[in-house]
Amino acid sequence: MRPRLTLSRAFVMERTWPFFVDLSVAAALLAGFYAILWIGKFWFSSAIPEVEIYRSPAHLPLYAFYSVVRIFVAYALSLVFAVAYGYTAAYNKRVESLLIATLDILQSIPVLSFLPGVMLAMMSLFPSRQLGIEFGAILLIFTGEVWNMAFSFYTSLKSIPRELMEATSINRFSRWQRLFQLELPFGAIGLVWNSIVSVANGWFFLMVCEMFPVGSRNFRLPGLGSYLQTAAAHGDFAAVTWGLITMVLIIVITDQLLWRPLIAWSDKFKFETVESGDRVTSPVLDALRNSSVIGIINRYTFKPMAERFYLDLAARRKRRRPKPVDDKPRRGAAAIYLTAAVAVLAVVGVAAFHALLLLKGMHRSDLLHLLAGAALTLVRVNAALLIGSLWTIPVGVAIGFNPKLSQILQPIAQIAASFPATALFPLILVALARIGIGLGIGSVVLMLLAAQWYILFNVIAGAQAIPSELREVATLFRFQDVQRWTTVILPGIFPFLITGLITASGGAWNASIVAEYFQLKGSTLATTGLGAQISAASSDGNYPVLLAATMIMALIVVTINRLVWRPLYHLAETRYRLE
């Protein structure tokens, strides 16, 4: 074609570029292999419950590495669990409503309430290895990451079009093939977006999960969270700053290397009939797609493996197929199910009874104290939601209405949202203390930091979803500002706003456990509130109070969801839907 240009600079770059990509992919694979060895060595070393945390920045890379591994192992567990849970709930009519209600309640329980149980169980499982403590921390992070993903996958499964399902059964897809070719792709987009939220959540609770006392014992794991907490406890703000810089770096890198490629990749799973105009692009994904190393690995390992797998499935089914239809074994199976259900119910009943017995040890004054705390936290959560709405609605609408602005600001806001507010707490608390504001009000600021992003993103999405014709009508008839807001903008963003507020409210409640109870400069800052009471009970090993406080919180959150948010959501779905 262009023989003379063969040696031109551009062409050389074009030819060598894939080589660099391949080289970096290969290097990344080797590095991954080494990292696994390192982690394995650390995990199987003997247990040191209380590692000394050095505050020199030189240790930060290793700490960051440990934390990243924890977060992503927990994430991988969450993904597997979410898929299994969503699948079970969607395809078993008998347990569906039970599982979904359970999910609703679990979602409203803060991480710290799981802490003592999980930690002690893990320690007794692997008493002499680091693995036990490590796994405890991972499980804690897991409890902060998993629920929204399970919910997302369940909802996706429930919305698969009937004819697609029928196409799989008429073509004799096995369950596995259906999972890989229909269910997982259909749920992929929801899972990817929820993964981003989940991992952000994991970072948020990292500080709590890496360093905590349980009763008389102290646990401390080497990691970024414990580093930040130690630095804050010593009032070493240089170290806090180093930690924050590391955190920002990790989050930017995760965004660029993982989330953006994933979002761009998941675009092909959009269930749409026409191709839409704008999409997320990711140079990293393009590079990976062109990489021949990945291609070779795919061709020689994954493809043949999948091939074998499907052959095996088909063969196994053929062997199983010709069996007479018979009613009797079904009745036997029903009996087994029934016995199992009764057994499970009995175990649950006994356990619940024992848990309630625990509560007997509580004084009435304790309970009153808890209720007062609950009321205060309720006020704080709603104050945070109110303040959050006040600034995010105008800003979000401005961003949503202005495509240029949203193109610049949205990626930045996305990164800002993944940044764990907990890491900023020490700095903010010191700043607030300087102007004379204590934790009582300061905790509202901290909750706000945790919750506002959910509102902002939903408002932006809502503003973008308002058809431009409606805005043109407002301009055409010269609506005044007030009328514009009350007839076009607020009703238009209403469904999105409600979704945002629901998520934000859950986030604020969960954040209360860190916002109301904080260790700074060698002392513990606390204010009256349910979150502080849970934190304190967890670290004192005061199980009756912990249980009661958790129950109160779950009860409040679930009740508010049922009585306030669900009707509002229904209203949004019916009256304020833009079709």
Next chain:
Amino acid sequence: MTDPIIQARQVEKYYAQSREARIQVIAPTDLAIYPGEIVALLGPSGSGKSTLLRMLSGLSQPSAGSVLWHGKELASVEINVSIVFQSFALFPWLTVQENVEAPLRARGMAAQQRYRRSLKILDTVGLDGFEAAYPKELSGGMRQRVGFARALVVEPEVLFMDEPFSALDVLTADNLRSELLELWQKKTIPTKAIFLVTHNIDEAVLLADRIIVLGRNPGHVRTDFKVSLAQPRDRKAHAFTALVDYIYKVLTRPDVTPAAVPVLADGRRVRDQRQMRYEMLPHARPGGIAGLLELIIDLGGRTDIYRLADELAFEIDDLFPIVEAAQLLGFLKVEEGDAAITPEGRAYAESEILKQKQLFRKAALDHVLLLRQIARALANKSDHSVPEDFFLDMLDEQFSEDECARQLETAINWGRYAELFDWDDARRRFTLHVHEGEEPAEPIAEREKEQEQEKAG
């Protein structure tokens, strides 16, 4: 006669509500598919065409009766069938080739063989060059070609098609139909029988060797006859139009066939619409009814329904509900496939809008039990407001859940138009409609009085 490939014996489908009450979707039905034929299944919406197809293809279990595949229970043998779906049902994340290979993969075919088979079938349906494309890059017609390729790649013995052309535009559908017919007649595909569900009468007469017409409430076979026209068929030929006309007549006169209402084995009679309390409201809008009546007046007050559909370029499923609604309200009489306007219908069509609403209100109260009940309930309750659930509970003894919702939706539509009541969608409640110049007259007068008094004071 040769043995049937698929034979349905007294299959029926119902949804059990309680011990006695159950909603019969399909009455006990016998049906067989023989090798070498294209069978078309016609019927109005709600006659269970798709349900029947799903039972015959093994996708859903009949509530009673049995389906046999070459004389053996369907559930106990490996059957070789495929379905072409109305919505295509392609996996948007798989390429054309991967979509077509998916069923072969499920059968455990080796990669090489899969590749060859899928390329061959893509070539046959005219898709070569599109192997690597994703479905969303293709037009509707091309997408349905992928649907055909995926169904044919397993070389099914019976090919089921569930309204395969109804999501396509007229020209594309025509083109695809004739290509399918060519594949079938030249035996390019080893398929032994085709079973087509459609609501397009022309399509059935064009393709089928045998046509089965279903009636509804519950679904049952009205007539089952062979089409002896030679292929290729000419839409303009007299024999063709006569057959289409005949089918129209069968479809428009649900009460004309002498065949009695099917009786169940235990002597219990299938519930049929005539025994039901609520008449089934056809899902038509008042505006459509007025438009139809005006058109019939323009055509001299009496017209052939087939011609009417032709004139409007309507599919039968779009026209029927409107005709039935006009009939139910006493605006139209249907006899021998002809629709004749009644004096009430003429008065309605020729009035201006407010008068029209008044006439509609009267007709609705006279002929529609559900609307009468809603109006009465609203008048009797002190707060003049009744929740939807109240009527859903009464309806669900007679209709399936989906149908209840649709019945209520139509009733709301009609009642609002007739100003019989208002409907609060957010609270899902009926409220009493306040006619201008009637009820509120008093309060306004009172308020004025008060104001006058204030002024005087």
